[in-house]
Amino acid sequence: MKTIFHTPDNASGIRCFGGSMQFLISHGQSNGWLMAGMLTAPPDNGPPIHIHRGEDEILTVLDGRFAFFADGVWTEGGPGTSVYLPRNQPHAFRNVGTTTGKLHLLANSAGLEAFFQQCEEPFHRTDGPDMETITAIAAAHGIEFV
Numbered sequence: 001m002k003t004i005f006h007t008p009d010n011a012s013g014i015r016c017f018g019g020s021m022q023f024l025i026s027h028g029q030s031n032g033w034l035m036a037g038m039l040t041a042p043p044d045n046g047p048p049i050h051i052h053r054g055e056d057e058i059l060t061v062l063d064g065r066f067a068f069f070a071d072g073v074w075t076e077g078g079p080g081t082s083v084y085l086p087r088n089q090p091h092a093f094r095n096v097g098t099t100t101g102k103l104h105l106l107a108n109s110a111g112l113e114a115f116f117q118q119c120e121e122p123f124h125r126t127d128g129p130d131m132e133t134i135t136a137i138a139a140a141h142g143i144e145f146v
Helices: 112-123 131-140
Strands: 012-016 019-025 035-041 050-052 056-063 066-070 073-077 082-085 092-095 101-108 143-145
Touching: 012 112, 019 112, 035 112, 056 066, 066 082, 112 131, 131 143
Parallel strands: none
Antiparallel strands: 012 019, 019 035, 035 101, 050 143, 056 082, 056 101, 066 073, 066 092
16 A cells, blocks of 8 residues: 545545535545545535444534534534544534535545445436435445434
């Protein structure tokens, strides 16, 4: 395995769930151990409450203000706030600020990027998101919406 060096200018990215995700470290680059990304979310944007069966996540606020749902409550934080979200626990996040926000995302084990990539097209259909397809993709990746 070799050292990986990405800057925001050379990391691959996609539009996803109303925002965008840049993949800084992928499954293949980390020997299947880790995925790292930078999520950009407009105001009032974030996923529904969901559960990951196969990975833990760490989210760190880089810009903006986010609310995080974990342990049954919502808690807000600004830049520098980090949240550890263990697998099998319902969680969510939402940009509660008035400007576009950024989160740094770490997930182990790797592979979460495949979920995001497969959801890009069904989320951005001209007639609106195809939630049936997105839910099926999520289930195939061990993710369930609560």
